[in-house]
Amino acid sequence: MLATVFAFAENEIVEAKVLEITEKGFVLQVGTEPLAVDDEHDSRFWRGKAVAKRSDFQSGDRVFARIKTDNDPPVLRELADKETWNWLDGIRKRPQAGTVEKIDSKTLTVKFADGTRFAYRATDKSKVSLKGKPEASLGDLPVGMAVFLKGRTLPTYDTWLVEVSDEPIPLPASQSKEPKEKKAKVPREPVLPESGKMTGHTLANLDKLSMFDVITTNNRALHISYTRQTKFYFEGRPCGPEAIERGLQFVLLYMRDRFGRIQATKVELYMRR
Numbered sequence: 001m002l003a004t005v006f007a008f009a010e011n012e013i014v015e016a017k018v019l020e021i022t023e024k025g026f027v028l029q030v031g032t033e034p035l036a037v038d039d040e041h042d043s044r045f046w047r048g049k050a051v052a053k054r055s056d057f058q059s060g061d062r063v064f065a066r067i068k069t070d071n072d073p074p075v076l077r078e079l080a081d082k083e084t085w086n087w088l089d090g091i092r093k094r095p096q097a098g099t100v101e102k103i104d105s106k107t108l109t110v111k112f113a114d115g116t117r118f119a120y121r122a123t124d125k126s127k128v129s130l131k132g133k134p135e136a137s138l139g140d141l142p143v144g145m146a147v148f149l150k151g152r153t154l155p156t157y158d159t160w161l162v163e164v165s166d167e168p169i170p171l172p173a174s175q176s177k178e179p180k181e182k183k184a185k186v187p188r189e190p191v192l193p194e195s196g197k198m199t200g201h202t203l204a205n206l207d208k209l210s211m212f213d214v215i216t217t218n219n220r221a222l223h224i225s226y227t228r229q230t231k232f233y234f235e236g237r238p239c240g241p242e243a244i245e246r247g248l249q250f251v252l253l254y255m256r257d258r259f260g261r262i263q264a265t266k267v268e269l270y271m272r273r
Contacts, residue, residue: 064081
């Protein structure tokens with residue numbers, strides 16, 4: 001499977017296959033290589049053109065994923081099946097037609113012609129135009145009213161309601177800026193250099209995924225990938241990755257790839273002393 005990749009700031013959007021679901025996240029097959037990513041409390045999941053949970057996914061699923069790569073390990077921001085990803089992308093980028101289903105203090109929920117539903121994030125800056133006049137408010141929209149909507153993606157990956165109208169909304173010549181929501185910063189460990197050396201002890205050998213998990217000397221839990229070119233040594237003698245077992249000391253050299261994977265180039269293993 002070839003990977004389709006699009007850059008988005010420090011994020012990567014990839015087409016992938018779910019290989020494994022772990023306690024902390026997912027192992028995805030991106031191209032021909034596994035990529036371990038951790039999900040967080042604000043990771044977004046979508047399936048069947050609706051909001052979903054991580055438990056709604058299983059091994060073998062074909063997905064699109066938005067991954068924050070400048071973190072160790074990489075962080076999963078969004079995950080969706082392909083059809084849902086394309087549906088969501090259209091909502092975020094192009095005006096849509098629907099009917100009003102629900103309005104509350106923060107959201108406007110609409111039903112589209114295909115029967116799917118979506119909740120736009122509404123604010124005081126959301127423009128409401130009725131009969132060509134922009135002075136209306138969300139409270140002027142009765143349930144069941146046919147409307148046209150334009151959205152923008154916030155840094156939180158909510159879709160902000162830029163405008164709602166009873167008349168079709170033309171595609172803009174240029175994109176206007178949406179208000180930015182402030183996010184509480186999550187303290188993170190410093191990102192590892194593009195290449196370097198690390199030491200610590202091994203936790204698990206994930207040989208089917210060409211990976212192993214470690215705890216570094218400075219107490220960081222990391223996923224390490226390896227390839228056929230990776231050189232392994234046990235007590236100074238050449239060996240293979242099958243020698244990895246829990247509790248071994250290690251010294252390894254690595255390089256990082258564009259997805260944030262830590263790929264070992266040389267691994268030295270020792271019995272703990």
